[in-house]
Amino acid sequence: MSTDDQNADRQRDSILETYDEDEITWYVDIDSGSKLARPQYQQLRDDVDAGEPDVVVTTEIDRLGRSFSELASLVEDIRVQGIELDCTQQPVSTVDSDGWMGDLMLNLLIVFADAERKMIRDRVQQGIDKAKRDGKRVGRPPHGYDVDDDGFLFQDPAEYAKTQEFIREVRKGRQKTSTAEYxxxxxxxxxSILKRADQNYGVRFDNDAWRVERARVESGEKELEPLV
Structure with a gap:
């Protein structure tokens, strides 16, 4: 599951580091992880209900949707069918694990993924509400967010995920403007994105640390893979 073609390719590469291509049936929706009406996701649910996969593999648990109830429902269906679940970029797998420990870590990860999304959203909303109470003019919402008809802030999942990825890539020492264009x-x-990276997107960014990494890249001391 992914939010854009580039992100899907990176997830695919991560999975192929552990699993062989000919062993895999791919379920890829180029869409938001918070939208449940996804054809490939629904196909996965149908296949799980039929007990067809031996293992459901994802890079991170929130790629299966960031709704607590939906994730919990999917995990329960997987368990009932005796199917394994493996998150290649997180320390959670029921494959060759000691049963209860894998289940415990998986449940915790689902809760944390849902809580993180809600905390970040609420923190940004609180900042806007405080600004309004203080009589400050509140402009457009942060990039990756929008405002509903009632004036409440909500995340645009596709843009929000891309913004998080942008921050992570710049943090490595990439040039800011060209990375933003990408x-x-x-x-x-x-x-504004980088200034409020932690507050608005849950990704730490320090401009001084970036300058150090940027200098290493420009001097040739550090080499970065091209963004593809």
């Missing part, structure tokens, strides 16, 4: 982020949003 992810389709307006140049006018770069400064």
């Amino acid at each position: 992810f389709g982020i307006p140049q006018s949003s770069i400064q």
